[in-house]
Amino acid sequence: MREVFRRLSPDAPYFPDQLVSIQSGPDSMIRHVWQTGAVCLVKDAPGPIRILEVGSWAGHSVLTWAEALGKFERHGTILCVDPWGRYLAAEELKAATGAYRAMDAATDLDLIYGLFLHNIRFADKQARIDHIRGRFDEVAPYLADAQFDIVYIDGSHYYEDVTHDILAAKRLVRDGGIVCGDDLEHQLADVDAAFVRANIAKDYAVDPKGRGMHPGVTLAVAEAFGRVADYSGFWIMRREGDAFREVPLHQAQVFIPSHLREQDKHAVYAWMKQSGLFG
Numbered sequence: 001m002r003e004v005f006r007r008l009s010p011d012a013p014y015f016p017d018q019l020v021s022i023q024s025g026p027d028s029m030i031r032h033v034w035q036t037g038a039v040c041l042v043k044d045a046p047g048p049i050r051i052l053e054v055g056s057w058a059g060h061s062v063l064t065w066a067e068a069l070g071k072f073e074r075h076g077t078i079l080c081v082d083p084w085g086r087y088l089a090a091e092e093l094k095a096a097t098g099a100y101r102a103m104d105a106a107t108d109l110d111l112i113y114g115l116f117l118h119n120i121r122f123a124d125k126q127a128r129i130d131h132i133r134g135r136f137d138e139v140a141p142y143l144a145d146a147q148f149d150i151v152y153i154d155g156s157h158y159y160e161d162v163t164h165d166i167l168a169a170k171r172l173v174r175d176g177g178i179v180c181g182d183d184l185e186h187q188l189a190d191v192d193a194a195f196v197r198a199n200i201a202k203d204y205a206v207d208p209k210g211r212g213m214h215p216g217v218t219l220a221v222a223e224a225f226g227r228v229a230d231y232s233g234f235w236i237m238r239r240e241g242d243a244f245r246e247v248p249l250h251q252a253q254v255f256i257p258s259h260l261r262e263q264d265k266h267a268v269y270a271w272m273k274q275s276g277l278f279g
């Protein structure tokens with residue numbers, strides 16, 4: 001399969017819409033910029049920077065981590081853990097349509113795994129990318145404590161999985177390191193907690209006020225940390241001893257990753273200008 005993608009796109013990473021290979025909409029592309037800020041926060045760590053990514057799909061976010069290592073002139077490793085298999089639980093899959101159906105089809109013939117392997121070939125050479133194929137709850141027990149500078153959680157959105165993934169991340173991150181994740185559209189304190197709890201078996205849900213969210217992420221993050229630092233749905237906490245504290249990510253140096261689509265780069269740039277957060 002990797003050979004097919006090589007022929008389709010020999011000189012560049014490839015993110016076809018048909019495989020929902022870019023996982024978030026244009027409004028969420030700013031989260032890649034926040035990823036680069038997270039790397040900036042650990043750029044002075046001794047030794048090679050170690051990043052763990054839980055949930056990689058076609059490799060879009062991995063390319064951002066890798067480019068950030070290059071930009072900050074640091075060598076590092078990125079370990080990607082993902083089963084590259086069925087995405088939704090069987091119950092939800094029955095009723096799934098649109099992007100979810102397409103994602104399910106993308107796992108047939110190992111298409112998405114092949115695309116990931118193709119895309120990481122174009123990662124910045126400052127980064128060595130390793131991967132383990134499996135669910136994080138199966139893989140985490142084999143990983144040693146306090147070894148990562150950044151643990152990024154973007155795997156399953158189901159409450160029990162996110163709860164596990166955060167707990168494991170807390171163990172795996174070194175003192176002073178970062179635990180962060182994607183898809184926190186709303187924090188628990190800002191929405192109806194009863195609605196969130198009633199929907200934790202769904203990947204995504206829209207509340208009666210029309211607010212879309214990943215209920216499992218909202219609840220698990222709140223239970224693990226309380227309120228977190230939240231940048232456009234990218235949440236981030238720094239380990240300080242046994243505690244985890246909010247991080248002023250808007251003070252970090254950031255950039256727009258080169259592999260974003262041109263239209264997304266423009267949208268992100270416009271958002272950054274209008275936000276007033278950046279110099």
Ligand SMILES: C[S@@+](CC[C@H](N)C(=O)[O-])C[C@H]1O[C@@H](n2cnc3c(N)ncnc32)[C@H](O)[C@@H]1O
Nearest residue numbers: 023055056057060061082084135136154155156
């Ligand atoms: C939202 S996608 C990741 C998108 C990717 N980080 C990006 O931005 O391009 C979620 C990924 O998590 C993976 N996944 C699902 N359950 C998982 C689990 N228990 N452990 C690790 N990965 C999981 C899925 O296979 C899928 O590739």
